[in-house]
Amino acid sequence: MKKTSITLLLSLFLFTITAFSLQEKKEPSPTFEQPLLITSAGQSAEVQLASVLAKRASLDFKLSKLANPADLENIKTLVLVLGLSMKGLGAAGLDLAKEKERISTLIKEAEKKKIPILFLHLGGEARRGQLSDELITSFLPYGKMVIVVKSGNKDKLFNRICNENNIPLIEVEKTIDALVPFKGAFK
Amino acid sequence: MRNEGIKFLKRISLLILVSLFLSLSFSCRPREIEVPEPPSDRHQPFNFIGKRGMVVAAHPLAAQAGLEMLKKGGNAIDAAVTTAFALNASEPFASGIGGGGFMVIYLASEKRVTVINFREKAPSNASPEMFMDEGKTREDWRRTHGLAVAVPGALAGWNYALSKYGTKKLAEVMERAIEIAEKGFVVSKTFSTINKDEYEKLLMNGGEESCYLNEGFPFEPGDIFQNENLARTLKLIAANGIHEFYKGEIARKIVTAVKEKGGMITSEDLESYGPTEQAPLNGTYKDYRIFTNVPPGSGGLLIIQLLNILENWPIKKWGHNSQTYIHHFSEALRFVFADRGRYLGDPEFISIPMDKLTSKEYASQIVSKISPDRPLDFYPYGKFDESEDKKDNTTHLCVVDEEGNIVSLTQTINHFFGSGIIPEDTGFLLNNQMDDFSRDPSSLNAPRPRRRPLSSMGPLIMFKGEKPFLILGSPGGTRIFSSLTQIIINIIEFKMFLDDAIEAPRFFTYSVGGKPRSISLESRVAETIVKALEAMGHEMRIREDYDKYFGGAQGILILHGKKIIYGGADSRRDGFGAGY
Numbered sequence: 100m101k102k103t104s105i106t107l108l109l110s111l112f113l114f115t116i117t118a119f120s121l122q123e124k125k126e127p128s129p130t131f132e133q134p135l136l137i138t139s140a141g142q143s144a145e146v147q148l149a150s151v152l153a154k155r156a157s158l159d160f161k162l163s164k165l166a167n168p169a170d171l172e173n174i175k176t177l178v179l180v181l182g183l184s185m186k187g188l189g190a191a192g193l194d195l196a197k198e199k200e201r202i203s204t205l206i207k208e209a210e211k212k213k214i215p216i217l218f219l220h221l222g223g224e225a226r227r228g229q230l231s232d233e234l235i236t237s238f239l240p241y242g243k244m245v246i247v248v249k250s251g252n253k254d255k256l257f258n259r260i261c262n263e264n265n266i267p268l269i270e271v272e273k274t275i276d277a278l279v280p281f282k283g284a285f286k
Numbered sequence: 287m288r289n290e291g292i293k294f295l296k297r298i299s300l301l302i303l304v305s306l307f308l309s310l311s312f313s314c315r316p317r318e319i320e321v322p323e324p325p326s327d328r329h330q331p332f333n334f335i336g337k338r339g340m341v342v343a344a345h346p347l348a349a350q351a352g353l354e355m356l357k358k359g360g361n362a363i364d365a366a367v368t369t370a371f372a373l374n375a376s377e378p379f380a381s382g383i384g385g386g387g388f389m390v391i392y393l394a395s396e397k398r399v400t401v402i403n404f405r406e407k408a409p410s411n412a413s414p415e416m417f418m419d420e421g422k423t424r425e426d427w428r429r430t431h432g433l434a435v436a437v438p439g440a441l442a443g444w445n446y447a448l449s450k451y452g453t454k455k456l457a458e459v460m461e462r463a464i465e466i467a468e469k470g471f472v473v474s475k476t477f478s479t480i481n482k483d484e485y486e487k488l489l490m491n492g493g494e495e496s497c498y499l500n501e502g503f504p505f506e507p508g509d510i511f512q513n514e515n516l517a518r519t520l521k522l523i524a525a526n527g528i529h530e531f532y533k534g535e536i537a538r539k540i541v542t543a544v545k546e547k548g549g550m551i552t553s554e555d556l557e558s559y560g561p562t563e564q565a566p567l568n569g570t571y572k573d574y575r576i577f578t579n580v581p582p583g584s585g586g587l588l589i590i591q592l593l594n595i596l597e598n599w600p601i602k603k604w605g606h607n608s609q610t611y612i613h614h615f616s617e618a619l620r621f622v623f624a625d626r627g628r629y630l631g632d633p634e635f636i637s638i639p640m641d642k643l644t645s646k647e648y649a650s651q652i653v654s655k656i657s658p659d660r661p662l663d664f665y666p667y668g669k670f671d672e673s674e675d676k677k678d679n680t681t682h683l684c685v686v687d688e689e690g691n692i693v694s695l696t697q698t699i700n701h702f703f704g705s706g707i708i709p710e711d712t713g714f715l716l717n718n719q720m721d722d723f724s725r726d727p728s729s730l731n732a733p734r735p736r737r738r739p740l741s742s743m744g745p746l747i748m749f750k751g752e753k754p755f756l757i758l759g760s761p762g763g764t765r766i767f768s769s770l771t772q773i774i775i776n777i778i779e780f781k782m783f784l785d786d787a788i789e790a791p792r793f794f795t796y797s798v799g800g801k802p803r804s805i806s807l808e809s810r811v812a813e814t815i816v817k818a819l820e821a822m823g824h825e826m827r828i829r830e831d832y833d834k835y836f837g838g839a840q841g842i843l844i845l846h847g848k849k850i851i852y853g854g855a856d857s858r859r860d861g862f863g864a865g866y
Contacts, residue, residue, distance in 0.1 A: 137838045151494070151502060185829060188481060222508065225479040228830060229809070250507070274503050 108283035130244065131217055131285045132175035134159040139180050140202050141234050142187030145221040146180040148274055155177075158172045165191060167201065168208035176285070177209045177216045179242075181235055182226035195230060199237065208243050215243040216278045217284060220257065223250035232256065244284060246277050261280035289301040300661035315705040321759025324862075329832055331785040334853035335842075336686075336865020341365055342853040343683040344380065344761075346371035346862035347471055349855075351462035352685055353864035355454070356737045361389060361454040362627055362685040364459055366693035367444045369683045370464035374714065375516060376471060377860070379480050379703045379759065380681040383523075383531065384716040386439035387680075388579040390566060390745045391446055392754055394690030399568075404561040404697075405738040406436035406444020406719040411550045412735050422727045430487050432549020434705045434718035436739065438540075439533075440854060442695060443561040445528045457524040464520045467713070470512030473505040476860045481505050484703040491547065491706035497713055498703060516866075524675070531554045539709035543716065549705055558736075562634075569644050571597060574725030574755065574778065578746040580640070582632045585696075585744020587643060588622050589774075593622075594649030596775065606699070607811055609818040610658070612793055614806050616824065617656045622796035624665045631730035632737045660823050664779075665797045680761030681859075682693040682745060684842045686754075686851055692842075694745035696759045696766075729812045742766040748774070753846050760856070762837025765794045777843070782853035784843040792836040795824075808833055834858045 137160055139146035139151060146164055153160040160178075163170050169179065181203070186197060209216055219240055220226065239245065239260045246269045247257045261268040269280045325334045339362075341352030352369035356569065360368070366389070374382035386406040392399050417427050427433045445456060452459075472654050473481075481488075481504040494502030497515055504549055505511055523530050530536055537556045544551045566577040569590030576593070578586025593754030595618040606611040642648055655662070680698035698717070700706075705718035722739035724731040731740045745759035757772060760766050769792055776787035792831065793807035804825035808817070818827050831837055843852040855861025 144483050147489060148503065149485045150483075184483065185833075185835070188375070222482060223478070225475060225482065230830075273506050275501065 100202065106114075117251050131215055133285055134161060134174055135176040135178050135217075135285070136160070136166055136170055136174040136242040137162045137178045138165050138170075138182065138184075138205065139182075139187070140238060141181060141183035141197060141226075141231060142191050142193065143182035143222055143226055144181050144187065145219070145226070149178060149180045149219050152278050152281050155278055156285070158282070158285055165201070166205060168204055171205070171208055171212055171214060174192035174214060177205070177214050179216055179218050179238065180220055181220045181231070181238070182222040183228075183231040183234055184226075185230075195233070199234070201232070202238055210241070216241055218245045219277065219281070220245070220247040220251050220279060223248045225258075226254065227251055236260065239266070242266050244273065245269070247278055247285075248272070248274055250279065264283070302742070312634045315573070315731040318685060328857040329789060331783070331789045332862030333453055333785045334781060334855070334865050336851040336853065337440065337849060338688045338866055339365075339686055340851040340853045340863060340865040341369055341683070341685050342842055342855050342861065343369050344840065344855075344859050345376040346860070346864075347375060347376040348515075348683070349465050349862045349864040351466070352683070353866060354462065354746065355459065355686075357615055357866060360454050360459075360687075361452060362687040362691035362693045363447050363688065364454040365687065366683060366685045366695050367448050368459040368462060369685065369719060370440070370444055370695060370697065371460050371520070372466055373681055373683065375463045375466035375513065376519075377477075377681055378715060379477070379484070381440070381697040381699055382714050383441045383519075383706060384438050384714045385697060385699035386717065387695060387721065388442065388555070388583045388741075388745055389443065389445065390577060390579055390694040390747055391451060392459065392577070392690075392692035392747050393451065394692075397752070399566045400846065401564045401579045402443055402447050402561055403583070403738075404439035404446070404577065404739060406439050406717055407555075407559060408436055408720065408723070408733050408735060408737050408739070409523055409549075409551045410735045411552075411553045412720075412733040413735070414732035414734060416733055417725070418727070422757075427717050428721040430490060430702060430706055432544045432547030432707065434720050435544050435549050435551060435707060436716060436719035437555045437559050437754060439549055439559060439561055441523070441528050441531050442559055442836060443644075446561045446563070456527065460520050460524045464517050464524070466793040467513045467517035468521065468666055470510045473509045474860050475507045477511070478505055478507045478509075480702045480813050481619050484701075484706065487706035488703060492708050497708065498715070513713045515595060515711050517713070519712045519714060524579055525784070527542040532559060536709065536712060539712055540716065543707055547705075565646070566643050567640065569593065571774065571778065575749040576683050576746055577749070578744055579640055580633065581630050581740065582738040583696075583741045583743040584626055584630045585742045585770070587630070587640060590644045590743075591622050591625070591649065591745050592618055592771045593774065594644065594646055595652055596771070597646075597655045601775060602779045602796050606776065607791060607793070607815065609815050609822070610812075612807070612815065612819060613661070613822060613824070614658070614774075616793070617661060618652065618797045619795050620662075620665045620802050621652045621655070622767075623651070623764075623796040624800065626740075627657075629730070630740050632703045635734065635737055636730045639660055651804050664800045665802065680763070680766075682744065682759035682761060682840045683839055684757040684759065684853075686757065686842050686844065690754070692747055692754055693759055694747050694757045696743040696745040698743070698761065700862055712851065725825055744770055746770070754844055756844075757842040758839065759841075760834070760837035760839035764796065765792075765836050768792075768794045769839060773839055773841065784852050788839050788841060788854045788856050789832075794836060800812045806835070808836065832858045
């Protein structure tokens, strides 16, 4: 009886460890194809960070902060950089409703063209809050993979959405640490 | 056995004697104020306490540097300049030797208030059309280009104040800043967020090697930020004086960096820069007198104008952030903005009807136009530039010393991280103050040779009777005078204590071309109030709970009766106080 309980407990422990490592730690097998289009979802400055990551990863990419469906021509992967910046929205002459509409249209076109979406959340805790979360919960379910900087996922919001939608999630300590999984995600 | 008993008694007696000695020695020391630690929730109102002196600034290291100077025997001016230098090292994205500002000084022995204007100046080749390209304004030229840089005034202004009213030498007040730049400090969430927001500009003008980036990426909270180049620059200035900056090697590097980015500052522009000393502008609100800076810093004038209008209404009865209060305040703001665009500029070159704008009669005229139950659809035409709405930068510090001398100092490099241009290996950022000139070439505030652009800064000292009562200031672009007026009203009408008044939810609106813009407010304002204002016809825009868009005010409140000095520092940034 005692032996069985120990075996059960050990199995449960191993299962949990495996499940977590599968979800958060495993390096991605190359899933996405190039060229990629990087655009913002919320007009935060992190879209520029994503382009530096892409440059350092030697990826074939195009950056357009205000991308529209026409920009998806000849694109194999759409990278959406999540994070709301009121300042960024203002500079782009947008409000939240217009930005949500732009992203929705882009996602619809990507789905139509069967272009997979990779989400990045690089702004950490500062890019969380009521308005940023509205974008995250609305659009994250459309992703095929998510890379998030740890401090932006303290409440495990990304885990919850990714679990519900069976999306691989990679959590990194700092922005610079996103380079390896980001590079590794592309063929 | 008996011997052991005696030994035990001896030990007990010794212990009692030591305890008595220790307790007596502690009770004989001058009683120091018990300074409680700030709460872990930084938004919880907290007042720093002092009896002899107080420094409040936008970074703990800077406030501490100022306090150390006071304890070393420096006066308020020495401490203010020490704090200003320390801010260059610890909050480099908001102010520094590449920028400018205004300093309001109260000299206790003379019972006199004076203002030092060290606002940046346009280069001698500036012209009203300098930002026009094929008939359109180039926004990038105004903000991130060499043309965006105005001739810096901070170092000349600090040095002027120190030489005339301070007691310490330039090198002494720079020591702590050099140490902070050399040793570095832990990056806060505020620093990191702003660093990320301005990443594109830093990348564009400094490249991935910029000293304000960490291996090409923004600094994360918890990283250590060091700036050895800035330390070296400050050491050079400490050794050779400010001429090093305006005429020496640093001047040459400034001219080269600006020219490389398409700008027009010359070595003559730098050599000829000088601060000015002026009499303060003053006004009243009920029993209180306000002393503040004069244009081109418009904040002080507009605070007086706003207070003159508000004085006509039963604000206390309406209640804090009530529908009626926000409606009336917003309408007043829209009129004030119309006047700002219509009348204000650099008074060295244009005539400003300051007496009219700050008169009680003129305020009454505005009051009579405001409807109690709906926003107007037109306000007197102004030429206020809408894009100024996007700034939330600058910094403010206040100091009170044991003699009662006071400094209220607001300074900036304009946008966060200024133009993003760093002269070679110097570690300091050049301003993008030219963006404060109007886009309209026919405006009184259009760029012209050696003019100072209009600013919203409004450092102030408020008196109750003959005694200083409140020292206050804030960053926040065009929100500055609205935020400061709200804090003053919170204290005087709503009887809030200093930091409660600073942390209370804020709102802001303005008018452009006579048309009202939406009311922005922090999400802590009750939803019922927001809905009621919408029902009146206001367009509402909800921002974050504690949004640095509304500034980062620092204040000192002096209760003469209790002989206590309170410091309040805004949690919308990294504000901190240090008293003794």
